[in-house]
Amino acid sequence: MSTSGAALLEIEDLVTEFGGGKAFLGKPQRIVRAVDGVSVQLKPGQALGLVGESGCGKTTIAKTALGLVREKSGTMRLDGRVVSGLAPKDARKARATIQYVHQDPGAALDPWWSIGHALDEALRIHGVSDKGERTTRIDEMLHAVGLDPSFRTRYPHELSGGQQRRVGLARILVLQPRIVILDEPTSGLDLSVQATVLGVIDELRRRLGLTYLFVSHDLSVVERMCEEVAIMYLGRIVETGPTKQIFAKPQHPYTRALLAAAPRLEPGSLNDTPALPGDPPSPTNLVSGCTFRPRCAFAAPKCAEARPPLLSVGEKHRAACVRLDEIGAPTPA
Amino acid sequence: MMLEKPASVLEIRDLSVSVGTDEGEARILDNVGLSLMPGSIHGIVGESGCGKSTLIRSILGILPKRGRATHGSIMLGERNLLSLPADALQKDVRGRAIGFIPQDPFQALNPVFRVGTQLLENVRTPGDSKATREAKRAHVISLLKAVQLPDAEHALDRYPHQFSGGQRQRLLIAAALAAAPGIILADEPTTALDVTTQLQILKLLRGLAIERDLSMLFVTHDFGVVAQLCDTVTVMYAGQTVESGPVAQVLKAPFHPYTQMLLACHPERAEELAGIPGAVPSPLRPPTGCRFSPRCPHARAECTAGQPPRVAPQPGHAVRCVLHLDEAAA
Numbered sequence: 001m002s003t004s005g006a007a008l009l010e011i012e013d014l015v016t017e018f019g020g021g022k023a024f025l026g027k028p029q030r031i032v033r034a035v036d037g038v039s040v041q042l043k044p045g046q047a048l049g050l051v052g053e054s055g056c057g058k059t060t061i062a063k064t065a066l067g068l069v070r071e072k073s074g075t076m077r078l079d080g081r082v083v084s085g086l087a088p089k090d091a092r093k094a095r096a097t098i099q100y101v102h103q104d105p106g107a108a109l110d111p112w113w114s115i116g117h118a119l120d121e122a123l124r125i126h127g128v129s130d131k132g133e134r135t136t137r138i139d140e141m142l143h144a145v146g147l148d149p150s151f152r153t154r155y156p157h158e159l160s161g162g163q164q165r166r167v168g169l170a171r172i173l174v175l176q177p178r179i180v181i182l183d184e185p186t187s188g189l190d191l192s193v194q195a196t197v198l199g200v201i202d203e204l205r206r207r208l209g210l211t212y213l214f215v216s217h218d219l220s221v222v223e224r225m226c227e228e229v230a231i232m233y234l235g236r237i238v239e240t241g242p243t244k245q246i247f248a249k250p251q252h253p254y255t256r257a258l259l260a261a262a263p264r265l266e267p268g269s270l271n272d273t274p275a276l277p278g279d280p281p282s283p284t285n286l287v288s289g290c291t292f293r294p295r296c297a298f299a300a301p302k303c304a305e306a307r308p309p310l311l312s313v314g315e316k317h318r319a320a321c322v323r324l325d326e327i328g329a330p331t332p333a
Numbered sequence: 334m335m336l337e338k339p340a341s342v343l344e345i346r347d348l349s350v351s352v353g354t355d356e357g358e359a360r361i362l363d364n365v366g367l368s369l370m371p372g373s374i375h376g377i378v379g380e381s382g383c384g385k386s387t388l389i390r391s392i393l394g395i396l397p398k399r400g401r402a403t404h405g406s407i408m409l410g411e412r413n414l415l416s417l418p419a420d421a422l423q424k425d426v427r428g429r430a431i432g433f434i435p436q437d438p439f440q441a442l443n444p445v446f447r448v449g450t451q452l453l454e455n456v457r458t459p460g461d462s463k464a465t466r467e468a469k470r471a472h473v474i475s476l477l478k479a480v481q482l483p484d485a486e487h488a489l490d491r492y493p494h495q496f497s498g499g500q501r502q503r504l505l506i507a508a509a510l511a512a513a514p515g516i517i518l519a520d521e522p523t524t525a526l527d528v529t530t531q532l533q534i535l536k537l538l539r540g541l542a543i544e545r546d547l548s549m550l551f552v553t554h555d556f557g558v559v560a561q562l563c564d565t566v567t568v569m570y571a572g573q574t575v576e577s578g579p580v581a582q583v584l585k586a587p588f589h590p591y592t593q594m595l596l597a598c599h600p601e602r603a604e605e606l607a608g609i610p611g612a613v614p615s616p617l618r619p620p621t622g623c624r625f626s627p628r629c630p631h632a633r634a635e636c637t638a639g640q641p642p643r644v645a646p647q648p649g650h651a652v653r654c655v656l657h658l659d660e661a662a663a
Contacts, residue, residue, distance in 0.1 A: 192598045192609040199605070217528070223601075261529045262528050263557025267581045270539050276533070278483075
């Protein structure tokens with residue numbers, strides 16, 4: 001059992017699987033374990049970055065936390081109350097204070113609905129029956145994300161990419177959630193627009209006391225926005241801890257490779273940065289022990305024996321590698 | 334000219350491109366200039382709508398139907414690509430002298446045909462156009478080995494979905510290299526890839542450029558990728574080239590206010606997270622003179638009088654901005 005009672009959201013040993021049923025004409029589907037024993041904690045007001053490459057399971061964690069995808073095992077506590085193991089409808093109801101900002105709000109907004117209508121509908125579904133109250137809350141929220149009330153009558157196609165993101169944020173925040181899951185909130189935006197949107201996200205968090213689960217593959221954005229970060233590889237967390245510490249001293253060989261590969265503004269020699277060999281393997285057919293070992297420069301026979309546990313490597317900083325003592329200090333990033 | 338400058342392999346001078354739309358003529362490129370030096374990797378960086386892709390399309394002669402170059406020249410050696418007839422472009426330039434790597438490896442390959450069918454059909458072997466099918470096949474396999482595709486011998490019999498994103502991008506790089514071009518144009522070839530795969534591809538491109546003596550134009554919106562890969566860079570804004578120079582200098586001490594403000598938006602550098610006020614102007618009604626002037630904190634009357642001339646305050650590092658007019662002669 002966890003000792004921290006202060007956590008707002010506590011996820012323990014979460015497993016989410018897809019497939020396993022029968023496909024058309026009876027061929028059995030393979031089981032894909034998209035999330036494989038993940039534990040995370042969100043403290044009130046915290047921003048936790050969930051980082052990894054495509055297919056690592058970060059979006060599945062977000063959807064499982066929301067209750068959109070049913071967990072196979074593991075427990076989830078919200079404010080100390082167990083909200084896992086429920087039927088899908090009840091799970092979503094119990095987790096209503098967790099909300100999700102879609103990756104592409106342009107696709108998430110109905111093109112036939114004005115912005116005001118979309119926000120109004122969100123409030124109506126969540127049981128705010130008083131029309132006057134809905135209008136006030138919508139105006140307040142549009143103002144909070146930096147849009148003037150004239151946007152109520154506009155349609156999604158009239159908005160720029162940055163404005164669509166703001167509407168996406170407003171539509172969720174108008175419901176007054178406590179935990180907001182941001183799924184790649186700035187992917188596809190230009191640098192100057194990204195800066196504005198990140199600024200809005202940061203300010204709202206402080207002003208409204210929100211807690212963020214920030215899902216992203218952009219390391220420079222996560223470094224900037226989150227105090228804590230969890231690095232994922234193939235459904236598992238391989239390293240977690242304070243962002244500053246992990247970016248300064250990455251321990252797990254995958255984290256080291258990921259940080260070294262991330263483009264930075266310092267002109268550097270490509271020749272000095274070793275590239276990881278190969279591609280991530282298919283999650284239907286995983287190797288024993290550490291799943292990173294086929295691509296790891298430090299792999300040894302003992303890596304195949306058992307799944308490496310997350311070991312403490314510093315204050316609040318943990319990494320899942322059994323050879324940390326042997327592979328030496330990381331080169332400064 | 335005092336000093337003998339090394340000849341560029343591709344020289345774009347004062348290129349303006351307009352596209353007819355239902356609402357009138359849109360000037361997508363406005364007096365664009367760029368030199369690609371032999372053996373160098375030159376980045377073209379800018380935000381969406383700045384004209385990076387139109388520039389690449391102009392070089393390849395594949396502008397949209399209602400688009401045309403109204404001014405300027407694109408010199409490939411002695412020849413101006415803008416005045417070449419369509420069949421000469423197809424025969425000698427596209428895929429021959431200039432190879433092209435497209436942006437999205439998931440869309441560029443047809444899912445219903447084997448990779449071999451697609452590569453062999455389009456591949457032209459250097460020199461001998463009547464090469465046998467076996468010779469072509471051997472040539473393609475040697476290229477697949479050059480781009481480090483695993484199991485190159487059997488790759489041609491497989492379908493696109495059997496390859497990962499990084500492997501598909503390698504297939505497209507092999508296709509671009511097929512006729513041994515001297516110049517490669519790459520349009521955001523790593524945007525759809527994860528960072529560790531991106532690093533593999535960037536290293537591959539760097540290695541191929543050295544090995545095969547290639548010059549490369551690399552279009553991207555990511556300054557980080559420019560820092561990783563490129564030797565020199567041109568920054569574009571709303572169809573104009575605002576600054577160009579060695580990557581280290583442009584990133585460290587940019588001259589143009591737009592470059593300065595854009596770099597200050599980068600999460601690595603931003604002191605506070607705020608974008609550049611205002612929005613990119615519509616190419617239908619662009620501001621006169623410097624197109625950044627309506628958003629520029631240093632703008633003054635002369636900015637709208639005409640586009641500032643290109644000056645080079647430092648050798649090789651040029652800018653089009655009135656703030657630097659007196660710093661150096663062009």
